[in-house]
Each structure stands twice: as structure tokens, then as C-alpha cells.
Amino acid sequence: KAGVTQTPRYLIKTRGQQVTLSCSPISGHRSVSWYQQTPGQGLQFLFEYFSETQRNKGNFPGRFSGRQFSNSRSEMNVSTLELGDSALYLCASSLALREQFFGPGTRLTVL
Amino acid sequence: KQEVTQIPAALSVPEGENLVLNCSFTDSAIYNLQWFRQDPGKGLTSLLLIQSSQREQTSGRLNASLDKSSGRSTLYIAASQPGDSATYLCAASVGSNDYKLSFGAGTTVTVRA
Numbered sequence: 559k560a561g562v563t564q565t566p567r568y569l570i571k572t573r574g575q576q577v578t579l580s581c582s583p584i585s586g587h588r589s590v591s592w593y594q595q596t597p598g599q600g601l602q603f604l605f606e607y608f609s610e611t612q613r614n615k616g617n618f619p620g621r622f623s624g625r626q627f628s629n630s631r632s633e634m635n636v637s638t639l640e641l642g643d644s645a646l647y648l649c650a651s652s653l654a655l656r657e658q659f660f661g662p663g664t665r666l667t668v669l
Numbered sequence: 670k671q672e673v674t675q676i677p678a679a680l681s682v683p684e685g686e687n688l689v690l691n692c693s694f695t696d697s698a699i700y701n702l703q704w705f706r707q708d709p710g711k712g713l714t715s716l717l718l719i720q721s722s723q724r725e726q727t728s729g730r731l732n733a734s735l736d737k738s739s740g741r742s743t744l745y746i747a748a749s750q751p752g753d754s755a756t757y758l759c760a761a762s763v764g765s766n767d768y769k770l771s772f773g774a775g776t777t778v779t780v781r782a
Contacts, residue, residue: 562712589768601758601772616768626754648712656701656768660713 559585562651562661570667576637579664580633585631590632591658594625595646604647607632635665644668671696671763675773683781689744690776692759695752699736703770704733704744713758717744749780 592604602654603616705713760770
């Protein structure tokens with residue numbers, strides 16, 4: 559069974575631009591969560607989607623948004639990029655008992 | 670709000686020694702607790718999941734315990750090997766329908782050959 563996949567793996571953007579990251583969950587998993595990982599703040603929860611509905615949202619500004627499609631694939635978008643948005647963005651999918659399975663992440667660098 | 674703490678932040682041991690990694694959480698009303706391993710620049714690999722009704726879980730050389738009353742979980746790694754060198758993170762989820770994980774900052778383990 560294929561694991562969680564994330565594309566692209568690496569991104570370099572400049573301040574003010576916007577970016578879209580993609581996540582494909584494990585087949586059959588309907589819950590997809592997004593996390594931001596930075597050296598200073600560690601892993602922080604962004605949002606969680608289930609059956610195309612956002613069920614939970616972390617404490618991030620409105621520049622961070624997401625969506626989920628009918629096939630459970632999810633995208634997150636960050637608009638008006640800031641230097642502080644440089645991070646590893648991780649996606650996780652879940653089915654039973656809420657065990658989370660993570661993808662390899664997208665490394666975003668904002669210059 | 671669930672706060673998760675992992676102490677120590679870093680640990681260095683000789684090969685063959687048993688590892689004991691600690692995780693504490695503030696809200697005892699957890700749904701489950703999950704231990705992960707992260708290699709530098711990589712994603713998270715799930716090691717063990719302990720449901721709130723369980724006291725421990727085992728997988729090979731790994732054993733994790735959960736004590737909700739004291740707000741603690743411990744990950745034991747027997748007979749450590751250099752390949753066990755990584756950062757280990759614990760994460761707790763709470764609530765009846767909340768998939769959000771609250772993570773500790775992690776313990777970075779180095780196993781010396």
C-alpha cells in the first residue's frame with residue numbers, strides 16, 4: 559500500500575508570492591491534517607480535513623488555507639509569503655484509532 | 670490546551686545500552702498517544718500508538734507505556750544500535766472527534782558505535 563505522498567518536495571519562493579502544496583493520503587484514509595515544522599516552534603497544527611470539510615484549525619493567520627477534494631487529496635495554500643513561512647510542511651492521513659501517518663514533507667524556502 | 674514536554678532534549682549513549690525517553694502531557698483526557706521517529710530533513714515515521722485504555726504497547730525492541738493519571742509516557746528502546754540515532758517525538762490527541770496532535774519538541778538520540 560502506498561504511503562502518504564507530498565508534492566513538490568522542495569520549493570523556493572520569494573516574499574509576497576503564493577504557493578500551493580499537495581498531499582495524497584493513503585488509499586482509503588479520509589482524514590488529512592497539515593503541520594508546519596520549524597526549528598524554533600517545532601511541529602504546529604495547521605488544519606484537518608475530513609470528507610472535504612475543515613474540521614479543525616490551528617492558530618495560523620488567514621494567509622494559510624486548505625481544501626480537500628472528493629478523492630481525499632488535499633492542498634494547502636499560503637498567500638503573500640513571508641520569510642517566517644520557511645519551514646517543512648508535513649501532511650498526515652488517518653483512518654482507524656486516529657493513528658497518523660505522515661508524508662515526507664515539502665521543504666519551503668522563502669527568500 | 671494540551672502541552673507536551675519531552676526531556677531531555679538530547680541523549681548520547683554507547684551502542685547496546687537501553688534507551689529511556691520521557692514524555693509528559695498536561696491534559697489527562699487524551700484519546701491516544703503516538704510516538705514517532707524523525708531522521709534529519711525527513712518526515713515522521715510512526716513507531717507506536719497507545720490508546721487511552723491501554724497501559725503499554727510493544728513492537729520488537731520498542732516498548733511504550735502510558736500513565737494517564739500522572740500525565741506521562743515512556744518509550745523504551747532495548748539494546749540500542751547506531752541506526753536508532755534520530756529524533757523521537759511524542760504526540761497526544763484529545764477530544765472525542767479531534768484529530769489534532771499536540772507534539773513535544775522531541776529528544777535527539779545519538780547511539781555511538
